[in-house]
Amino acid sequence: MINGNLFAQTIQYSGLSFLSQNKDTKDLFPNTLILEPYLRKAIFQHLQANIQDDSPLNLSVSESFKDGTLSLIIAIDSERVASIFFNNKCLHTYSVGAQVIVFSAKDQSILSIQPHTARKIYTDEPIEASCKNRRSKIDLLRFTEIFYGLDISKDNYKNYTNLEDTEIINSIQAESLTSQSFVGANSFLQPIFSSILSANPKDINSTNFFVGIDDVIIENLASSQMSGESEYSENYEFSDFFGFNQNIYKIWAGQQFSKWFSQTYSYPIIPFVKGKALGRDVAIKFADTGEILNLTLPSLDFGFVLKIRGFKKVKLDQSSLREVYGWAAFGEIEFHNVGIEMITSIKLKNVLTEEINKDDEVDDWSNFNVSTNRILKDYVDNSKKLDKKWLSKATKLKKKEFNKHINIVKKSIGLNND
Known part of the structure; x- marks a missing residue:
């Protein structure tokens, strides 16, 4: 009712x-x-x-x-x-x-x-x-x-x-x-x-019915990386006195997705x-x-589950004075009939590239966080109007598969498929 x-x-x-x-x-x-x-x-x-x-x-x-x-x-x-x-x-x-x-x-x-x-x-x-x-x-x-x-x-x-x-x-x-x-x-x-x-x-x-972010899951690899337990330092933007704070990060990720979705569709979640x-x-x-x-x-009827899978920094090119790096973020977005079943999902990645002077320090986590946010924003943008170049870089799904995924989400929550 x-x-x-x-x-x-x-x-x-x-x-x-x-x-x-x-x-x-x-x-x-x-x-x-x-x-x-x-x-x-x-x-x-x-x-x-x-x-x-x-x-x-x-x-x-x-x-x-x-x-x-x-x-x-x-x-x-x-x-x-x-x-x-x-x-x-x-x-x-x-x-x-x-x-x-x-x-x-x-x-x-x-x-x-x-x-x-x-x-x-x-x-x-x-x-x-x-x-x-x-x-x-x-x-x-x-x-x-x-x-x-x-x-x-x-x-x-x-x-x-x-x-x-x-x-x-x-x-x-x-x-x-x-x-x-x-x-x-x-x-x-x-x-x-x-x-x-x-x-x-x-x-x-x-x-x-109500739609929202049902959960934000930080997988083990991403958790160890953001906690400073692997090849990268701690993700300081989401740390407190005790170190990396998962709750602060989860709230941020959920808010970013909610913001992009609400702005794109005038549909607050x-x-x-x-x-x-x-x-x-x-x-x-x-x-x-x-x-x-x-x-x-x-209580949510339909919900998105955002999965943060991990990060990777790669050197793409170099000269005698300059270097080009890519900061890749890997994620997954699931869509659930909450408490019943996962309906559809998509694995995504984004690579942020930047050219820097050799021997300059780089804020890796600032770039990884931007890259993660681009996953969330670009997914929503392309659910509205698909860019084939983005699709080929961001996911292994083909155009037909991606459109099927998005159509399921839109139909479930009552969005017009325009």
Whole structure:
């Protein structure tokens, strides 16, 4: 049966929140929590200024998740800095993630999730001979940059680092609002705004089943490689104090696939969520009110299983001064009638090539991660419009076999086979 809530005429916007599973938000989101009141106001004002007269989105009643039949929230789900010593410098990768979640206020069940991510890479001199040491004001400045879509030159950092935290945020926010960088094509917030302003109860789930990422499986070879137990160092972008963190990687891979699929087909699918074995509850905390909301993920009827099989770096060519390498990622995408059977699958690979100077250091895992993401994106792109050159390089399947595979997926979940 289709939930009657799906026929509601309005969706109540309920504000900005944090996804936190049994952990203190101060530990998980130290910088975004400082930014939260400024972001909450800027987001709400932008939505008010750009909402259409006939929009089903309701902004005027309240920012409480208790109002309305359907509610929509922005849930910040990650704030991370990954660091590595590289070419005698510290390479810091700053990343943030958020989900636009629509749920039933009546039974607190999730109906739709759209993930959004952004990252920026910075190089710095080591502090006290370590890349683990960073300045808190620089962290705040850089996360503020990401949220507001600005690129601040290091030469101008001195204009900010002597300020109080609130002054740093106000200064960057004022510059962003003036330049409109926070709604630019490459900003983190722009696709979130688009997701919210285009939200429509009729489009949330027009069928009586749910589709999502059922699992992300890291096979033994890939696990040993990303853990630094084989020929490569540890995959630092997805590591924590204890080393390579499989859950962080799985969430990333699931979010990337969900993002590409949702953008291509305007068909949101439920991303992979950490703690699947512990239950289907997702804890949401509101920093401004202190309220806690426990949402329930739907049971999937159809699901994709993403398998990460392994990686290989190969020298393709060389001269007296230059070398050409390929960074190959190998994966498999299965499509399941969840809990019943695997319906169809396809093994895929992608090779990222790059020419470098001899004796230069190369960030292997950055290239392997890009290559993996290309597997996910190119699979979705080619499910929409097939490129024969991609097919011959990415898989052993012939055109007829690939089309059969894609047609099975589309027919199962109710997508038009155009």
